[in-house]
Amino acid sequence: xxxxxxxxxxxxxxxxxxxxxxxxxxxxxxxxxxxxxxxxxxxxxxxxxxxxxxxxxxxxxxxxxxxxxxxxxxxxxxxxxxxxxxxxxxxxxxxxxxxxxxxxxxxxxxxxxxxxxxxxxxxxxxxxxxxxxxxxxxxxxxxxxxxxxxxxxxxxxxxxxxxxxxxxxxxxxxxxxxxxxxxxxxxxxxxxxxxxxxxxxxxxxxxxxxxxxxxxxxxxxxxxxxxxxxxxxxxxxxxxxxxxxxxxxxxxxxxxxxxxxxxxxxxxxxxxxxxxxxxxxxxxxxxxxxxxxxxxxxxxxxxxxxxxxxxxxxxxxx
Numbered sequence: 001x002x003x004x005x006x007x008x009x010x011x012x013x014x015x016x017x018x019x020x021x022x023x024x025x026x027x028x029x030x031x032x033x034x035x036x037x038x039x040x041x042x043x044x045x046x047x048x049x050x051x052x053x054x055x056x057x058x059x060x061x062x063x064x065x066x067x068x069x070x071x072x073x074x075x076x077x078x079x080x081x082x083x084x085x086x087x088x089x090x091x092x093x094x095x096x097x098x099x100x101x102x103x104x105x106x107x108x109x110x111x112x113x114x115x116x117x118x119x120x121x122x123x124x125x126x127x128x129x130x131x132x133x134x135x136x137x138x139x140x141x142x143x144x145x146x147x148x149x150x151x152x153x154x155x156x157x158x159x160x161x162x163x164x165x166x167x168x169x170x171x172x173x174x175x176x177x178x179x180x181x182x183x184x185x186x187x188x189x190x191x192x193x194x195x196x197x198x199x200x201x202x203x204x205x206x207x208x209x210x211x212x213x214x215x216x217x218x219x220x221x222x223x224x225x226x227x228x229x230x231x232x233x234x235x236x237x238x239x240x241x242x243x244x245x246x247x248x249x250x251x252x253x254x255x256x257x258x259x260x261x262x263x264x265x266x267x268x269x270x271x272x273x274x275x276x277x278x279x280x281x282x283x284x285x286x287x288x289x290x291x292x293x294x295x296x297x298x299x300x301x302x303x304x305x306x307x308x309x310x311x312x313x314x315x316x317x318x
Contacts, residue, residue: 010081010231014089018097019078021050023057023068037066038107038132040315041123043094044070045114045137046239047155047200047227049077052113056300056308063312071097073119075227077206085232088243090115091122092254098129109315111135113300114151114273115239121263125245125255125284134285135264135311138297140274141284144240148271148297150188154200155236157182161204161223168223171213175223179204196298203227245284263288264314266307270296 025037040060042053050070061068072079073090098108107130112120117139124134138148147155160166166182168175183189183197204210206226213221229235245255263285267274269292274281281288291310295302 010075010083010228012084013074013080013082014092015096016074016080016082016093017100018074018093019050019072020097020101021054021057021070022101023061023070025061025065025067036106037064037317038109039066039102040064040068041094041098041102041108041110041120042068042070043073043110043112043116043119044076045112045116046151046235047076047158047203048113048116049202049206051077051202052199059308060312060315063308064315064317067102069097069102073116075232077226081228081231083231085235086238086243087115087118087122087241088254090119091126094119094123095126095129095254098123104129106130107132109133109135111137111311111315112139113137114139114297118242121285122243122255124261124263125257125259127256128254131259131261133262133264133315135266135314137266137299138268138271138273140265140281141242142280143242144273145275146272147236147240148273150192150196150297152236153186153188154183154196157186158200158203158225159229162225162229164220164222169213169221170210170223175210176205179223192296192298192302196301199298199301258284258286260287261285262314264310265290266299266310267292268295268297268299268302269293273297 044052050072053070057068074082074093110120110123117136120134121136121141124131168178179201180197183201189196203226204223207224210223245257267290278290293299293303300307
């Protein structure tokens with residue numbers, strides 16, 4: 001990669017304070033401060049941010065009558081830039097967030113999309129927090145075999161724009177429309193009801209400097225991306241992984257090998273992220289259940305009503 005918004009090394013931090021959005025239950029809800037209802041935590045996928053769940057937060061808070069939190073993982077959205085970039089670090093940040101903003105005793109139910117799905121699952125395996133249910137949207141608790149074409153193609157386009165192979169000037173007339181059209185014309189995005197272009201192009205829209213003509217950096221007037229991609233050359237291989245939870249030495253007892261907490265896996269039938277052998281899910285989650293959707297990787301966007309009804313049914317109090 002050649003030129004990026006973030007110059008120089010970003011810092012190494014064991015824990016960062018995650019940016020988040022809190023959606024409280026309806027104003028007429030009776031809150032039990034002694035035994036509060038389980039809180040919901042939503043975690044976005046790679047190249048995303050807390051904006052991904054923006055349309056879901058209030059309906060979910062109303063339907064379940066509880067607090068809903070949506071976080072930005074490190075290096076995403078409004079959260080700090082920091083190394084390392086891996087599942088264990090993402091999960092440690094989320095555990096810290098729960099302890100600080102929700103409490104380690106209050107029950108929590110986690111839901112994550114793609115990369116966020118694996119973070120949700122790992123958090124559920126941590127005995128330091130009271131995670132009682134988890135939902136993983138098209139992400140399994142094992143190493144993923146390959147990158148979904150929708151991620152591969154969109155990430156490829158992002159790199160072309162960042163590398164200046166495709167040049168779009170900051171502040172130029174209609175630049176946002178031009179970016180969206182590039183993403184919408186990718187084969188993986190054409191005809192997709194969920195319009196994934198809005199999701200994958202978001203990293204360019206989050207950079208405020210892209211909205212106005214450059215002044216200080218006249219030699220490079222082209223668009224920048226919010227993620228410091230130059231710092232993560234193995235970004236795609238990394239999101240395919242799953243940590244070895246049997247390595248207790250390096251994990252310092254942070255995770256259990258399995259949990260009886262129910263886990264719901266939402267599988268897109270047009271996606272190969274979750275293998276057809278659902279028995280593999282039960283190694284860490286013996287109470288795993290699977291719900292299949294006639295959709296690709298981005299189930300929530302492609303099948304919004306089916307998705308919402310399924311999530312509410314699973315997350316509601318027993």
